[in-house]
Amino acid sequence: MFKELDPILHSQLRLAVMSLLIGIKEAEFTFIREKTNATAGNLSVQVQKLKDAGYIEVIKQFKENYPQTICKITPRGLEAFDEYVKALQQYLQAGKE
Amino acid sequence: MENQERFSPEESLSIIRNMIDKTKDTVADDSFYFLLWGWLVFGCCVSTFVMKVWLQFPYHYYVWFLMPVGGIVSWIYGSRQAKKQRIKSYVEESLDSLWIGVGFAFFALVLINMISGETWQKAFTYYILLYAIGTSVTGRILRFKPLLYGGLINFILAVVSIKYSYDYQLLIGALAILISYIIPGHLLRIRYHQKRKSHA
Numbered sequence: 001m002f003k004e005l006d007p008i009l010h011s012q013l014r015l016a017v018m019s020l021l022i023g024i025k026e027a028e029f030t031f032i033r034e035k036t037n038a039t040a041g042n043l044s045v046q047v048q049k050l051k052d053a054g055y056i057e058v059i060k061q062f063k064e065n066y067p068q069t070i071c072k073i074t075p076r077g078l079e080a081f082d083e084y085v086k087a088l089q090q091y092l093q094a095g096k097e
Numbered sequence: 098m099e100n101q102e103r104f105s106p107e108e109s110l111s112i113i114r115n116m117i118d119k120t121k122d123t124v125a126d127d128s129f130y131f132l133l134w135g136w137l138v139f140g141c142c143v144s145t146f147v148m149k150v151w152l153q154f155p156y157h158y159y160v161w162f163l164m165p166v167g168g169i170v171s172w173i174y175g176s177r178q179a180k181k182q183r184i185k186s187y188v189e190e191s192l193d194s195l196w197i198g199v200g201f202a203f204f205a206l207v208l209i210n211m212i213s214g215e216t217w218q219k220a221f222t223y224y225i226l227l228y229a230i231g232t233s234v235t236g237r238i239l240r241f242k243p244l245l246y247g248g249l250i251n252f253i254l255a256v257v258s259i260k261y262s263y264d265y266q267l268l269i270g271a272l273a274i275l276i277s278y279i280i281p282g283h284l285l286r287i288r289y290h291q292k293r294k295s296h297a
Contacts, residue, residue: 005109015109019116024186027120031183035119064180085113091106 003087006080008053013038013046018081021056021073029069047071055080120184127192127239128286129174131232135278137167142271150264191238199231221266225255225273232277243284247277 009015016036021027033043050056055077059070073081141160148157206224210217233248235241251273258269 005106010104010109012104012108012112015112016116019113020120023117023120024184025190026185028183035116084109088106088109092110095106 003083003090005087005091006084008049008055009080009084011046013042014050015084017043017046017050017071018055018073018077021071022078022081026059026070026072029071032071050077053077053080120186126286126289127235128282128289130171130196131244131278131282131285133170133174134167135274135282137163139271139274139279142267142274146264146267146271149267188238192235195234195238196231199227202227218263219259219266221263221270222255222258225251225258225270228273228277229255232281236281239285241281241285241288243281244277247281251277 009018013036016038017032020032020035029043029047032038032047033040036043038046047056047058051058054074057072057074059072061068061070141163144160145157148154148160203224206220206227210220229248229251231248232244232251236243236245236248254269254273254276258266261269
């Protein structure tokens with residue numbers, strides 16, 4: 001029986017954001033936008049969806065008088081990402097057999 | 098990157114791999130601190146030896162007042178780097194914690210030496226031990242062998258140094274700094290520039 005792929009993560013941009021954040025402690029919104037080549041508007045929407053799912057934490061603060069948005073993965077997000085990768089492995093294994 | 102919902106598991110895997118690769122080598126240029134403190138302490142050790150042993154200058158220890166200058170330069174550089182930094186990695190955070198701890202240990206040792214008035218004669222044994230801990234752990238975290246081996250050699254130099262007087266401990270201290278800060282610091286800078294070039 002295949003595990004269903006988490007619909008929150010099974011989206012190219014949301015998966016890219018989660019994959020960027022998985023190996024680091026936190027990243028600025030501008031860094032994520034640059035690395036994913038996404039538009040600010042689209043990225044904002046996807047980041048909000050990840051936040052609503054409890055997968056990432058979004059911190060809005062000021063740095064040198066400029067607004068700064070910082071994203072970091074939550075333990076729940078980490079768990080969901082782990083589950084997603086396990087499900088992917090199942091699909092890939094099935095494809096080989 | 099468009100937000101298409103239909104894509105294969107292979108494509109998912111490729112996105113994950115691609116994004117992880119983009120953050121894998123984002124370690125900052127840490128060589129600055131090794132080179133700053135390396136050359137500063139090396140210069141102080143050698144010049145104290147020359148002034149004390151060869152020139153017999155009574156105020157040879159004045160050169161050590163340069164240490165707070167190193168602290169101020171480090172602080173200014175660190176705060177400028179923090180402004181530029183757009184991500185914080187676990188590696189950077191662990192290194193910061195390690196060196197803050199080592200920094201406090203150095204400060205405590207300086208106070209101990211000043212208060213006791215005697216322990217400074219063997220002070221370098223303990224300073225070299227702190228260089229050893231800081232550089233070997235950093236070498237392991239950064240997976241950078243010159244730092245790791247430099248740090249490990251310092252453990253041996255710390256043991257050897259206890260048999261020598263303060264004058265010769267200065268030279269052993271200079272050797273320890275050369276092996277664990279200066280040489281790995283220059284190699285770390287080369288590695289950083291090579292990585293930046295390959296990512297450009």
